[in-house]
Amino acid sequence: MADYEERQSLLGDDNDGVSAAPGPDRRMSSISNPSHFLHRLVVLVFMCLLGFGSYFCYDNPAALQTEVIQDLHLNTSKFMQLYAWYSWPNVVLCFFGGFLLDRVFGIRLGTIIFSLFVCFGQVIFATGALVNRFWLMEVGRFIFGIGGESLAVAQNTYAVNWFKGKELNLVFGLQLSMARLGSTVNMNIMGWVYTKVTDLVGSPGHTALGVSLMIASVTCLFSLMCALVLGFLDKRAEKILQKEGRGAGEVIKLTDVKDFPFHLWLIFIICVCYYVAIFPFIGLGQVFFIEKFNFSPAEARLVNSIVYIISAPASPLLGFMVDRTGRNVLWVMVAVVSTLAAHMMLAFTFWNPWIAMSLLGISYSLLACALWPMVAFVVPEHQLGTAYGFMQSIQNLGLALVAMAAGSILDNRGYLVLEVFFCVCICFSLMAVVTLYFVDYLRGGDLNLSGAARAKLHKEATTDAE
Structure with missing residues (x-):
């Protein structure tokens, strides 16, 4: 019964914001009532802004690829180490981060701690460029x-x-939209910031690079403020709704990983094999468009960021579509096939790259909206932090390895072989999607249910709980 009341109060199934007891005072205004749609909308705004700074600064190297390589005298392999060093700690720590959220810190304190790491890391990264110490940049x-x-x-x-x-796919889409907005702004503004800083310091070089990166760290401070506000709102909702902490009464163990269902492992494989063909490519894309298509640096940055530009408005729309239609596995399959087509266009044709990159942007958005919510369909709620953490961990293992491999392939073989390598990764993802479809079908799972069927199942589950 308590679980049902918690779900009803947080999901706000009734538009009038009135929940069954226990709950907020009926006299409470809509905006201050944690169970009301308007209040949850405010929470969603801060939830989306939470990752803005992290995503803005993640691709600082890609936005300034030419400048970083020239100012610090690097080759491509060395440059890609900046992405590998980002990914390596998360091979382990991202999983433990999810576990710590579930078991040790709680989601509120854990979010604030992780936001502080983001802020300090970016400042150290910028300081390393400022004093021309590449090892310090790697530490950052x-x-x-x-x-x-x-x-x-x-x-x-x-x-x-x-x-x-029923709102989860849309929420994931909105979160992705804001994250991609951060990446898009980064891709298109950091070159301009570097130019202005260069004018101030008198010449390009590591000093201008360091100051530019330090300016970017302001976005991380903004995200830290959002983490503090979000923690306050979540704590307030817990007190007003008189609910226990998420997963209360459930014992969370690191050994839960061995009990993850086969469905979830297939989702992990899809995630890893797909994303290693997206982020490393974008990290190296600026020079690719300059060399193959004779674009200017400004044009190359713009086309390289089109994936993020499209993703920002498309993600909530596609999330809404997936909410209404269901069929998550089929949508993931469509996204993977479309991505493979986009990479093949970039590899084997000289068609205008805007076509392939626009297709890549739509496909990337669709996959994120359909894939990530599926985790919540196959694991208990008290294990979600652990499951998402493990998913991020193995994704980062793939990204770290592929970042190094991509830099080496590019230095020794060129962009054509690199694109073939990315196509092979996408093919592995496609095989995992097909396997997931048949496994879910044969086991009678709900990953590929229609939106109406999933809503009916959810209604029956809440009725049984009541």
């Missing part, structure tokens, strides 16, 4: 990575905690 990216991916786990866990049910 390492620290930044500890917080960045764990913060994403916290963001996902907050989303499920407040919006599990």
